[in-house]
Amino acid sequence: MPELPEVEVTRQSFASRILGAHVLSLRMGKPLRWPLGCDPGRLEGATVGPVLRRGKYLWVPLSLAGIAAENPPEGLLVHLGMSGALTFAKSLGPSGPHDHFELDTTAGLLRLTDPRRFGAVVWGASMASGLPARLLASLGLEPFDEAMTGAYLHQRLKGRKVSIKQALLAGDIVVGAGNIYACEALFMAGIDPRLAAGLVSRPRCDRLVLAVQEVLRQALAMGGSSLRDFKDAYGSQGHFQLSTRVYGREGEPCRTCATPVRRLVQGQRSTFFCPVCQKK
DNA sequence: AAGTGGACCTGCTAGC
DNA sequence: TGCTAGCAGGTCCACT
Numbered sequence: 001m002p003e004l005p006e007v008e009v010t011r012q013s014f015a016s017r018i019l020g021a022h023v024l025s026l027r028m029g030k031p032l033r034w035p036l037g038c039d040p041g042r043l044e045g046a047t048v049g050p051v052l053r054r055g056k057y058l059w060v061p062l063s064l065a066g067i068a069a070e071n072p073p074e075g076l077l078v079h080l081g082m083s084g085a086l087t088f089a090k091s092l093g094p095s096g097p098h099d100h101f102e103l104d105t106t107a108g109l110l111r112l113t114d115p116r117r118f119g120a121v122v123w124g125a126s127m128a129s130g131l132p133a134r135l136l137a138s139l140g141l142e143p144f145d146e147a148m149t150g151a152y153l154h155q156r157l158k159g160r161k162v163s164i165k166q167a168l169l170a171g172d173i174v175v176g177a178g179n180i181y182a183c184e185a186l187f188m189a190g191i192d193p194r195l196a197a198g199l200v201s202r203p204r205c206d207r208l209v210l211a212v213q214e215v216l217r218q219a220l221a222m223g224g225s226s227l228r229d230f231k232d233a234y235g236s237q238g239h240f241q242l243s244t245r246v247y248g249r250e251g252e253p254c255r256t257c258a259t260p261v262r263r264l265v266q267g268q269r270s271t272f273f274c275p276v277c278q279k280k
Numbered sequence: 281a282a283g284t285g286g287a288c289c290t291g292c293t294a295g296c
Numbered sequence: 297t298g299c300t301a302g303c304a305g306g307t308c309c310a311c312t
Contacts, residue, residue: 002305002306003305003306033288056307079306080305081307083304083305098290114289115290115291116289116304117288117289119306159282160282160283161283162282162283169306170307171307179306225305226305227304228291228304229305230305267283267284268286270303
């Protein structure tokens, strides 16, 4: 589920409320992608720092010695996987079979509900050490980083034979665009998703960077996409799924030229595109 | 190094 | 109505 807009919407919906709060307890349910990596008890009493997002990961700093005293703070790296949602809950203990993590604080109880359990909550002595560091190390640029330019994209795509769609999804060049937004950005940029990444011209790289940024901006403004599970910390759903140009619209008319949208499979994932508006 | 395919896990829907 | 196959927002890892 959650791509960059959903993760960012989630972050914004809970970060300010729990900033400066103290951890009362931490509970893990069924195993997620990786073990927590520490005794849950060690985080009791910790102070919550400013929550950061990197790609589709959230970093929740937890300082045992007060926010400013420790540098850098330890914390939890959280990933929502395919079906995760972080929401504020009313009372301790799972309310359903898919509630697998709870962080109870003096400012509210945060709960991760994740039916497929592809999500993760991993402790790190810092964001730059241990498993968190390893997971973050291979990530590409943030899409709104000023270094994210057509020149950078063109340079990084050079010589790569995979399709441009798969190169976008891989996340080692630019993070944040998952299956929905990669399809949408390629449509906006008028690029055929099957085109070899290394053959995308420099001008088209310029357009693609702008398209990725634009689609993410639009999704963010609509609270993300809620195909099924996604909600922000207060349970609100996103609306971007109602305005996709191609994603999930196989057989329906292209919003630009009315040609039926096509679906194909690339790297075991569905790709949606307009065979007329998107060219090789 | 780059590309491919399998793995993780559960739930929902379309089709027979 | 009930079963089964196929599909779903992610990404790591082993292998060629």
